[in-house]
Amino acid sequence: MLESEAAIAWQAMPYRSAVYGDDDTEIGTAESLLGDESEDIFDGIALKRKHDGMTVEIAAARIKKITESGVVTDLSSDEVAALQPYREEQWFHLGWGGLFQKHPKWDKTSNP
DSSP states (O other), X not given: OOTTSOOOOGGGOOTTOEEEOTTSOEEEEEEEEEEETTTTEXXXXXXXXXXXXXXXXXXXXXXXXXXXXXXXXXXXXXXXXXXXXXXGGGSEEOSSSOEESSOOOOOGGGOO
């Protein structure tokens, strides 16, 4: 899935992109970028899990590709179920479009 699509920078990931596990199953949506745009440090994403609606964190090391159509991870279904809950106190709120440590901004128009 998404193999033929060009990779994009983490800061350009569309708001609420579909996120896929290692078996190409959709595991949820990207609710937030976690990182520092000014230092170009990508820490991961906050994922709203499809099966229970809980928001959890995916570390950048587990993300294999970001495209205009979605995010590919190397997570198995068991690993998705075991992801740690999103810890809001680690991140700053910047606008309605996401929870960021620094600055990249999403808006409604960036979602196809």
